[in-house]
Amino acid sequence: MSAFFDVAHYDGQSAVKRKVEVQVVGQQFYLAENERRSGPFAFADVEYVTRQGEADVYGLNGRDGWRLTLSGPVPAELTALLPAPRKYGGWVDRLGLGKAAIAFTLTSAVAIAVVLLSPQWLAPLIPDSVDDRLGDALVGDFGGRFCHTPAGDAALDKLVASLDDAPQDLRVEVANIDILNAVALPGGNVILFDGLLKQAGSPDEVAGVLAHEIGHVREKHVMQALLRQMGLAVVLGGVDGNSGAMVNNMLAMSYSRSAEAEADAYSMKVLGNANISPIGTASFFDRLSALDGSAGDSKDNMGIAGYLSSHPLSASRKDAFEKSIVKGKNYKPALTPTEWTELKTMCAQDRKVKSGFGFDFY
C-alpha cells in the first residue's frame, strides 16, 4: 500500500469539507481521515467532473455529489489510474481540436451534399399513391374555386392532351383567382390562375406556361423540393433561427432556379412536338417581366404552393424561347379561336364558382 498526498473531499451526503489521504490498493483506493477510513472505491467508477482553477475535480459513479479535488502536481501513478480530463467534449478531445474541426467540416459538407443531391434519386422512389394523397390533401377542390364549363373544360383537356402523352396522370384546373401565376403541386396537380388566362394574348402563351408546369410534374420537381426542404430543415435544425432559415432559403432558391431552367427546356421540347409556336411564350415572359420585375422574389412567401410557381422572368429565358423557334416550320395555334374564348371566359361563365376574393393567398 502506498500513501498519497492530501486531497479535498466531499462525501455528497453533507456539505462538510474533509481533508483526506488517498491510499491506493491495486485498482481500488481508500480515503483516510484521521482514524476514519472509507472505501474501497474502484478507480473504474471515478469520473472526471470539471477543472476548478488549478485543480481537477473527480466524482464517483452512483454517488451524487461525491468529490475529490486534486490540486498541485499529481503523481504519475495516480494520474494513470484516473480518467482523462475533458475539455471540449468526448469526440473533440479524442481527435484534438484541429483534426476534429476538419472532420466536422467534412461531415457537414457531406450531409449538406446528400440532402441537396439525394432528392433527385429519392423523388422517383416515392410511390405515386403518396404523391396523390399529398396532392389531394393540399388541393382538394380548392374551396370550390375551380372554374368549370363544358366548353372550357373541353378546350383545357385538348390543350393538355396536345402537350402530354399521359394526361390522365395530370389534374389541370383553372382557379378563379385574379393573380398572374401558375403552380405545380404534388399528385400531378397543376393550377392555372384566372389572372394568367386574362392576361394571356393567345392560347400559345398559355400552352407554354402549362407545358412549363407539366415539366415540373414530369421531372418530379415538386417531390424533390419537398424532400430537399425537409432534409435541410433537419440538417440545419441545429443552427438557430434566422441564419439557418437564410442558408436554407439560399440553397433552396438555387435549386429552384435550376428546376425552372429544366422546366423551360421541357416546355420548349413539348411545344415543338405539339407544333405550337414558342414565340407566344417568349413575348408573354417579356410582358411579365415588364409588368412586375420582382415577382420572382415573392415566391418564398407562399410556402410549398409558391415553391415551384412559374415566374420565368429573365431576359435570357425569353431569348431561349425565341431561339427555339424553328424557321419555316408550319406552326398551328394551340386552340381554335372559339376554344380559346371559352377557356379565357370559363371563370366568368361559371356561376357556381366561388370568388377569389377573401382567399388568403399572400
Added chain:
Amino acid sequence: MSDEHLPHHSAFRFHGRWQEFARIAISNLLLTIVTLGIYRFWATTREREYLWGKTDFIDERLEWTGRGMELFIGFIMVFLFVGLPLIVIQLVTQGLIFQGAPVLAGLLMFSMFLLLFYLTGVAYFRALRYRLSRTYWRGIRGGSDNPGFQYGLSYMGKTVLGWLPIFLMVPWTMISLWNQRWNAMSFGPHRFSANAQWTPLMKRYLLFYLVPFIVFVGAGTIVVSMPLSGDAPEPFGGTGALYFGGLVIVTVVAFYIIAPLIALIFYSKYFRLAVGGLRLHTLEFEFRARAVDWILFFLANMVIIICTFGIGYIFMPYRNWKFFIDHMEAYGEINIDELTQSQTVVEKHGEGLLDAFDVGAI
C-alpha cells in the same frame, strides 16, 4: 466547523478573466460553425463550467455538472415532439386554407398557439429546475420534484390576467410567477421561499406604461402650438420644417432611447424586488444593481458588439454572468452540517431527459 459566517465582502465573488473566457468562446464558435450548430450544446456546457467554476460562494466554488449530451437530447426531443408536429400542423393548416376551410384552419392555429404558450411556461420552469439540479456547492445540489406541468397552466392564466386590465397587471404577473417558480425549488434539504411584493413595482411600471401617451401628448402639443406661437419670426419661412424635424427627433428619441431606458429602470426594480424576496432557510438574498448599473451595463454591451462587428456577441454569457454575480449578495449564516444532499429526483444519463428542456428554443 459548523456555522459559516458570511464574510464582510460579498458572499458571491466572480474571478474569471475575459481572456480565459475568450479561448473557450472562440473555439466554441469555430466548432459550432463546422458542426452546423450542433456543437452549441457542448459550447454552452463548457461556458457554464468555466463561469460556475470561477464563482465563489463564501469559501467554495460553484460547480456546473450539466452535460452537452443532455442539452442535445433535450433539443432532439423538443424537435421530435414539438417541432415536427408543428411542421405537420402548419402543412395541414395550409391544406385547409387551400380547401376553403379557414375556420378549421384558424382553430387549428389557435390550438397550436395555446400549446406553445403552455410549453413556454413549462420550459421556463424546467430550465430553472435543470440549472439548479446541475449546480453543486460543496458537493450539494439543488432541484425540484415538481415537473412544472401545473406551472405551465399558471403561466398561461396569470399572463392573461395580467393583460386583461389593459396590461396594467403585468408586474403582478411577473412577480407572482417568479414566486411560484422559486417556491417549488430547493437546494440541499432546504426549500426556497419567495415572497416578493409586486405593488412597489407599480410606480415604475406606470412610468413605462405611460411613456407612449406622454410622448404622444408632447408631440401633439408641439403641433398645436406651432400655428399659435406668434412670437416666432419667420425669416426663412422654415419654422414649420423646424417643428416637423423636432417632432421626428422627439419621436425617434422616445422610441429608441427613452423607452428602452425606462424598460431597464423598470426591470432593475423588478429584479431587485424578486431577488430580495428570496430566502433559503437562514439565507437572504439581495441584488444590488440599480437602474444606472443596468443602463451602463447595456450601453457597454452595445459598444462591445458594435465595435467588434458583432463578434463581441460571444462574450455576452460572460458579461451577463459577471454582472449577475457582481451584484448578488447573501446575508445570514449557513450551518454546513445541516446542509445535506438534495433528495429531489436526479435524472441520470438518458433518463427523464425532458429536464433538458433547457434549450431556450421555444
